[in-house]
Amino acid sequence: MTSFTVKLTASALMLTFATEAVATEWNVSLWGKRRAFTEHVHKLAELVEEKSGGAFTMNISYGGLSSNRENLDGISIGAFEMAQFCAGYHPDKNRAITVLELPFLGVSNLAEEVAVSHAVYDHPAVAEEMAQWNAKMVMTSPMPQYNLVGTGEPRDELAEFDGMRVRATGGLGEAFAAVGGVPTSVTSSEAYQAMESGVVDTVAFAQHAHLSFGTINQADWWTANLNPGTVNCPVVVNIDAYEGLSDEEREIFDSSVPEAIDHYLANYGELLDRWNAVLEEKGVTAVEISEEELAKFEEVAGGPIQQAWIEEMNAQGMPGQELFDLVMTTLEEHRASN
Structure with a gap:
């Protein structure tokens, strides 16, 4: 081997190592299976991969990295770089955002849900609380109002809710308890089995979840x-992972979030458009409850x-009233601008 060949080979190896060094690969922890609820993560x-020319990629795992109730813990220790979780799974860890799970806030569509969620996510109290878990908010997973099957x-x-065993978490669980229901917070993945075995009489989900987790197949x-x-x-x-991105990668990531949300809204809209056909196909009766x-x-x-939530948060040193008012004013401003 000539000295020229040796130098050429060494240069090629150095280039390979350099290329590998600059490539960024994130692991993302989700649960269940790919569905309308996770489409924005895929988008x-x-x-990110497209804009970076393949230099920034994400490996999306459904349950292979963590359980849904432990995703925030996984983020805190850097077990993976990105994850999705629901506030109701551990309200003590994410008190500030539970304002968004209060019953009867008056949010009427997905665009409004995005607006109020992101306004709350931007509040300093949320950033501070999430930082305790080494987590930075990226985007919401907007869902329509929950309903029962x-x-x-x-x-x-x-009166018929009295004694009703219902799968419902967070503020929804409290709402059903207030009228005599018996809420249980089994995970979404366990809801079908709970319904099938008679552990619960009803399940509160958004439409996509009733489809994805099969509860619609048990419903009358x-x-x-x-x-x-x-x-x-x-x-x-994970904050460390985010701050470890290059300026270009961070710009690619941040600029892609609104596009991902837009994709989610369009995709979920299609699901809602065909929901009535799904009910008819599965022989499920749509029940209209009277205004009274x-x-x-x-x-x-x-x-x-x-009011109880506001007082409890205030007592804990959280800006409960301020967060609740932020939801209400954001809702008004969003409607006025549209």
């Missing part, structure tokens, strides 16, 4: 207009639970 990964005779009056009826609230499930990144019964539910489970 974000696609955009159930078996047996439809429950279309508030669906409450089309109960709309008590929803859960809040952010996507977060809805007003009773909101009176018992709306204002009182909201």
Whole structure:
């Protein structure tokens, strides 16, 4: 081998090592399976890889890295770089964002859900609390108002919720408890089995989850207009990983988030458009609850639970009233601008 060949080979190896050194690969922890709820994460990964020319990639795992209730813990220790979690899984770890899970906030569509979520995520109290877990908020996973699927005779009056065993977390669980329901917080992946075995009578989910986790296949009826609230499930990144990105990579990542959200909204909109056809196909009755019964539910489970949350947060040194007011003003401003 000539000295020229040796130098050429050495140069090629150095170039290879340099290329490998600058490549950024993130692991992302999700759960369940790919569905409308995770489409923005896939879109974000696609955009980041495309804009970086393949130098910044994301490996998305469904349950292979962590369980859904431990994703925030995994982020805190740097077990992976990005993850999704739901506030109701561990409200003590993410108190500030549980304002978004309060019942009867009046959010009526996905665009409004994005607006109020991101306004809350930008609040200093949220950033400070998430920093305790080495986590930085990236984007929400907006979901429509939750509704029930159930078996047996439809429950279309508030009195029929008394004693009802319902899979519901966070503020929704509190709302059903306020009218005599018995909430359980089994994970979304366990909901079908809980319904099938009779552990619960009803399951509160958004439409995509009733499809993805199969609860719609156990259902006899669906409450089309109960709309008590929803859960809040952010996507977060490990702060060290985010700060370790180059300026170019960070710009690529940040600029791709709005595009990922737009993709999510368009995709979820298509699911909502065909929801009635799904109900008909599966023989599920859509139950309309009267305005009188809805007003009773909101009176018992709306204002009182909201006020109790504000007082509890204030007592803990959190800006409860400020966060609640931020949701209300953001909702007003969003509607005024549209």
